[in-house]
Amino acid sequence: MKRREFLKFGGAIVTQTFLASSLLESVFVETAHGESVSIRDLKNALAPDQATILVPTDSAFAGYQKAFNLRTLKTPMIRVLCKTPQAVAIAVQWARTNKVPLAMRSGGHSFEGLSQGTGLVIDTRLMNQFQISADKNTFVSGAGALLGNVYTELAKDGRAVPAGSCPTVGITGHTMGGGYGLLARPLGLACDSLLAVEMVNADGKILTVSENENADLFWALRGGGAGQLGLVTKLQFKTHQVSHVYTYGMSWKTTAKVAAELMKAWQQWAPESPREITSLMKISKGKDGVIGVRAIGQTVGTENILRSELARLSSIAQPDSLNIKDLDFMGSVRHFGGSFDPEYIFMKGKSDYIKEVMSDEGIAAMLQKIPSGIDVIFDSYGGTIRDKQDKDTAFAHREKTVSSLQYYTQWYKESDSKAKLEMMKTFHDAMRPYMSGAAYFNYCDLDIKDYARAYWGTNLERLSEIKTQHDPTNFFNHPQSIPLKKGS
Ligand SMILES: Cc1cc2nc3c(=O)[nH]c(=O)nc-3n(C[C@H](O)[C@H](O)[C@H](O)COP(=O)(O)OP(=O)(O)OC[C@H]3O[C@@H](n4cnc5c(N)ncnc54)[C@H](O)[C@@H]3O)c2cc1C
Known part of the structure; x- marks a missing residue:
């Protein structure tokens, strides 16, 4: 090859004879074994109406690079924006034949960048019909x-x-x-x-x-x-x-003693409340040490029942504010979800599942150790989630689950990452004695050692069997993918 250039992108090597994207057939990528392979065959197999192929030197490449969590970005050697399932099939076959590592990207909101890769990224964003x-x-x-x-x-x-x-x-x-x-x-x-x-x-x-x-x-x-x-x-x-819902929000700025009572009452009430109601509770601490408790949620039932249910919390301490709104479904989406515009930040999340109401010691530890800058968000389970048994789907946190907990922090400068990650780890570690060890895959966390058991619990063995049967070479993998069956 003449004029071969080696360009390094985040650990991946792209070898090009020319930089112009119109000459994609002369672009080479590195396989899992460190060999160079041309993407000519892939390009020839994918007409422009089937897929858009981008390499880092393309002017359009940067526009598809960002994802929600800037902390976990990786730069792929090729991004294939597929427009049809046939294009996906061709790209998968090409990656497998040529042993090019593959990542799959859809909405790009993985907490840990599990949709990021340095080889080929198959990106479904243009398949949004x-x-x-x-x-x-x-x-x-x-x-x-x-x-x-x-x-x-x-x-x-x-x-x-x-x-x-x-x-x-x-x-x-x-x-x-x-x-x-x-x-x-x-x-x-x-x-x-x-x-x-x-x-x-x-x-x-x-x-x-x-x-x-x-x-x-x-x-x-x-x-x-x-x-x-x-x-x-x-x-x-x-x-x-779903035509309309009643949303609610209640807030307290309070002492650890009252916050502990509210947390206990919420855990006893929210997962057992009428199933029309879904409730979340956010715990935070200000720099002044004041505890913030915020209960939010909505019901597809009546306002009267919602008000009488919320008395379970307001009877403990009058909230600083209580808002109930009658909204249509999109109104509630905007109320809770905020902007439809993409956002890019640095963040770290972790999770736990509570299988029974937290002990007084656990609640006290959380309120004492939570640092300013981290929120803990409780999502109430029960209701229809519990109508299925743990074994009915691979999602394993149904029957005994009171609530999931999401630990969340975000920041805007890369230089803050180390301190933020340490703060999160210290707090999460301090809560280990009080938690079940189960975690939510959607709030994935690369710090979890036995992640497969934490995410899939008693369903892990069946999941590993299915994985081994359908993908015996573990071609589809990421840092927290399902392990193959032992001994395979
Ligand atoms: C701001 C924010 C709010 C959130 N709110 C909630 C919430 O309210 N409730 C909740 O449950 N979760 C929530 N999450 C977590 C969210 O559900 C997960 O991060 C989810 O995995 C994101 O999916 P995605 O397609 O956007 O992400 P991606 O980063 O594109 O992919 C996420 C995972 O899916 C895999 N994947 C991507 N595309 C495909 C494909 N085509 N086929 C098969 N696998 C694929 C990837 O390998 C990766 O493991 C939130 C996350 C963020 C960042």
Whole structure:
């Protein structure tokens, strides 16, 4: 090769004879074994109406680089923005044949950048079509759709799907990990409304996955499907009629003693309250040491019942503020989710599951150790989530779960990362004696050593069996993917 140049991008090496993107066939990438492979065959196999191929020297490349968490960005050697499932299949086959490491990117909101890679990234963002059925009871979404777009389309027909509060989260990664939101107690997790999935498997075949076809994969995708069993290209969900909701918000700035009483009462009440109500509670501490307790949520039931239920908290201490609003579904999406514009920040999250109400010692430890700058957000479980057993889907935190806990901090300068990560780790470590050890995949955390047991609990063995059967070479992997069955 003449004029070969080696360009280093975040640890990955791209070898090019020319820099012009029109000459993509002369771009070489490095395989998992350190060999150079031309992307000519991939380019020749993918017409522009099937996929857009970008390498770091393309002017459009940078526009697709960012993801929510700037802390975990990686620069791939090639990004293939697929427009059809056939294009995904071709890209998967090419990566497998040439042993090029693969990552899958949809909404780009992974806490730990599990959709980032230094080899080939198959990016579904251009596959974001939406189609509701004639009877309005089901819809099909492309894998690259974002929750906000899906909610907007469904709301035109007075419909909704239960899923997360942030409009810029991708429907695919979210649903593959479970998918908790403010309709979770009346309607279940996002994965509980999933009817079928179209995906490309490790052989590059396009499969339909549902209760009736590839049922083992359908079980596994609902909680264990993110980046590890196949590349999802399309999802079909059932819809739910949700015309309006009553949202609520209550806040206290208070002492540790009152905060402890509120936390205990919330844990006893929220997961056992009428299933129309979904509640979250946020605990924080100001620089002055004052504890902030904020309870928020919504009901698809009546305002009267909501008010009488909230008395369980206000009878302990009158809140500084209590707001109840009657909103249509999109009003509630905007109320809780904020902007539909993409946001890019540095962040670290961690999680726990509470399987029984926290002990007085655990609550006291949390209130004492929580530093200013970290929020702990409790999401109430129970209701429809608990109608299924832990073994019914790969998502394993249903029967005994009181609440998930999300530990969250964000910042804006890379130079703050070390201190923020240390602060988070110290606090989370201090809570270990009081927690179950279970964690939520969607709030993934690379610090968890036995992550597979923490995420998938008693479902891990079945999940590993399915993984081994469908992807025996572990082609689809990321730093926290399902391990192959022992001995395979
Ligand atoms: C601001 C914010 C708010 C959030 N709010 C909530 C919430 O309310 N409730 C909740 O449950 N979670 C919430 N999450 C977590 C969110 O559900 C997960 O981060 C989810 O994995 C994001 O999916 P994504 O498609 O946006 O991300 P991506 O980063 O694109 O992907 C996430 C995971 O999915 C895999 N993946 C991506 N594309 C595919 C594909 N096509 N096929 C198969 N696997 C694929 C990736 O390998 C990766 O493991 C939030 C996250 C953020 C950052």
